[in-house]
Each structure stands twice: as C-alpha cells, then as structure tokens.
Amino acid sequence: LRPSGKDLFRNLRDLTYEASLLNPTEALPLLGIFLGPSIVWSALSSSVPNAARDPLEYLPQRAPPVRRLWVKQTSLTTTFSSALASIISQLKELTVLIAIVILVPDLWNAAAHHPSLVTAKFQLPIFSPDPTGFQPGTFAKLETLIIISSHDRLCRLFETQNALLMLTRVGFGISDEQRISDFRRLCELLAQKVPRLASVRLWFAPRSEGGNTAFGLEDFRPLFQCKGLQCFRFAHPCGVSVTASEVSELLDAWPGISTLALQQTISASDTMGAYYRPNWRPRTIPLNILDTVAAKAPRIKELGLVLDAAVPIDSIPGTCQQQFECLQVLEVTLSTIGQPEDVASYLAQLCKKRFSLKFVPPSRAPKGIAHIVEEGKKKWDQVEERLKLLFDQKERLEEECERRLKEERARYMRE
DSSP states (O other), X not given: OOOOHHHHOTTOOEEEEEEOSSSSSTTHHHHHHHOOTTOOEEEEEESSTTTTHHHHHHHHHHOXXXXXXXXXXXXXXXXXXXXXXHHHHHOTTOOEEEEESOBOHHHHHHHXXXXXXXXXXXXXXXXOSOGGGOOOOOOXXXXXXXXEEOHHHHHHHHHTOOOOSSOOEEEEEEOSOOOHHHHHHHHHHHHHXXXXXXXXXXXXXXXXXXXXXXXXXXXXXXXXXXXXXXXXXXXXXXXXXXXXXXXXXXXXXXXXXXXXXXXXXXXXXXXXXXXXXXXXXXXXXXXXXXXXXXXXXXXXXXXXXXXXXXXXXXXXXXXXXXXXXXXXXXXXXXXEESOHHHHHXXXXXXXXXXXXXXXXXXXXXXXXXXXXXXXXXHHHHHHHHHHHHHHHHHHHHHHHHHHHHXXXXXXXXXX
16 A cells, blocks of 8 residues: 555645656655645646546546645636635635636635635636626635736626625736726725725736726725725826825725825736826826825824825925824835925835835836836935935934933932
8 A cells, every 4th residue: 555645744734746748657656645634725726628637637636735725727628727626615614725727616605605714816817718607705704805817707607696795905917908897896895895904915917908097096996995995006098197185085985094005006907008198108107196095094003105206395294293103115116206205205204113115116117118117216216215314313312311311310229
C-alpha cells in the first residue's frame, strides 16, 4: 500500500500542485503521499484540460480539513467548474475559496449552500451562458465576495439572490464597458440585498476600447443608503467626475468611512490610448478639499484622490483647524502638481503624524501621456522627500519638548 500524508508528513500545512503542458500528470501519483489531515491550504493549478481534476478528487478523502483552496484552470471548461462544485460541497471546513474558473450555476450554488465558507473569489471574467441556473442561496457565513464580470451579468446574478445577511465586503472587477444605467442598478441591488455592507471595491479593466465617460456621484448614489460603509474604492480609466461639494456630501453619507479612494487608473489593455487623447488631463479636485475631508472624517486612515495641486494654495490649516488624526496613506496617483515645497508644507500642517504618500504610476501608459505621468511622479517624489524632512523636524521638536517637560516635573518633585 502506498503511504499517505498522514503517515509521512504529519505537520505539512500548505500544498501547491501545478500541472503544465510539458508534464501534465507526472507528479500526480505522488500527490496522495503529501496529502493528509494536517493540510489547511492547497493551491491547484493547471493549463491542461482536466489535469487538476484528479488532484481535486483526492482532497475530500485525504485532506478533508482543508480550509483554504486556490484553484486555477486555464483550459476554461464548464465540466471542470462543475467538478469543483462537487468537491467543495464535500470540504465542510472550507472557509476560503479562490477560483480562477468559469463561474457556472453548480459552482455558485455549491458556494451559496456551503456551511463554513467565509470568503469566495471568482476571478475569471467568464460566466455560464445560462444566468437562470443561479439559484437563491443562504450563504450562511459568507463575509467577502469578489467577482470579475460585467455590469449586466452581476445585476442578473444579484437579482436572483436572497438578502445576503452576513456579507460585509464586496469587490467587483468590471471586465467590459457597459451602460452606466446597469452600474446604477448594480449599486441599487447592493444596497437592497446586502444590509451590512461595510466595504465596496470597484475597479474597471475593459477588454476593448470603450467610451470616454467618467462616472459621477449620481452613478453610485444608491450606496449612500449603506450608512455603515467603512471602505469605498472606485477606479476607472476615465476617473470619477466629482466636485468638492459632492465629496463633502459623500462624507456626510458615510460618517464612519476609514478608506476612501476615487481614482483614475490606466487599463493595461489600453495600449492605443483609447481613453487618453494628446490633450488629456486627469479629472481633478482642488487640493484644499483635504481641509473638508479632515474636518468631516478626521480619523480616516486611507485616502486616494486625483488632486489639483498645480494652483497656488490659498488655504493653509492653522492650529485651530481640524487635522487628520490617524491618516496612514495618501494616494495621489495621476494628480497634477505645481510647487512641491508648498504642497509638502500644506500636507505636513494638515496631519498630526507621519503618513505614507503614494504616487503609483501606471505600469503601461499610452505614449500621448507618458511624459505627463513621468513629470508628475518626479514632483510628487520631491513632495515625499520634503515631507520626510518636515516630519523629522517635527518629531525632534516634540521629543525635545517631552524631554524638557520630564525634567521640569522631576525638578518640581524634588522641590
């Protein structure tokens, strides 16, 4: 009899298996040796049709306590997705499922009725052609759901579902340019079906050249009903068209917000510059909007906005104005900038303590705007360097004040 993982690898917790076109099944006979009841994390990947199916079938018998499962099948067969559905139904202790496979009704329904699943991520932008097979499910413990698809398919999916009472975090990667009305409908469904919604992440990566329309506040206004929202991230190649007053309204709607990012991101597929013309400029909000954010959300931890810091700063916070109390990250990707030293001084006075300033340039910018992005990065790097010096100075002064205060206290106690 071939020994099992129970006999040989009693403390093995993580197992990764990958089948390639060169050696699709050579390691398969050995896989059962490594699998055992100590396995809690397993990653199975295959570029060969159904080559990952056999190792999947080992799991319920050899490693039933597995809690985290990552599966990738690049041959894109619905048969494999259905087989995966059968397997996860048998893994009763599974809490995390990350599946890069076609999302078919069997797989969705198996996840919906799983007794322990907390996180489900379906990261391939391909759905079953039959949306009617997605049945309402209870999702007894599901807290995090991430799906890559299109607006209309996501709408049809959520329209079939009951209220998802435990779900608090959703992330949707939109793979095709769709009608804005479909997006608004999706936001309405989230507000209706997810009463405990605390985190929403929406990013757009169109696979084809689409329109040049930026989303506005009205397009996600239905989410204002989610008063408990703590994290909202929205990224689109055309950015988000909002005014300073609309940002203020948004902060009023989400009083507990700790992460807010309204960003413009360049799609990796946009090699021809479909969204970016030669006279392109990002859609920006005046830099002094940060005064408003600090006043209404002083305890915000992460903030990402496309700012206009190119104009002279006419609002420098004084000692009586509200400051950010615990800001950790300020993301300024694609923000315009004028005088780095002035911007650094403004930010240093606005924040009580040191924070991380991030200008993350796109990995691939169309030629028409590459020079704009590079110039912006250089100036924000200067802001970051100046900020470091200012906070170093501030911290030295605070340490000196604290030292002198301790000395005065000690002198007073002696007297």
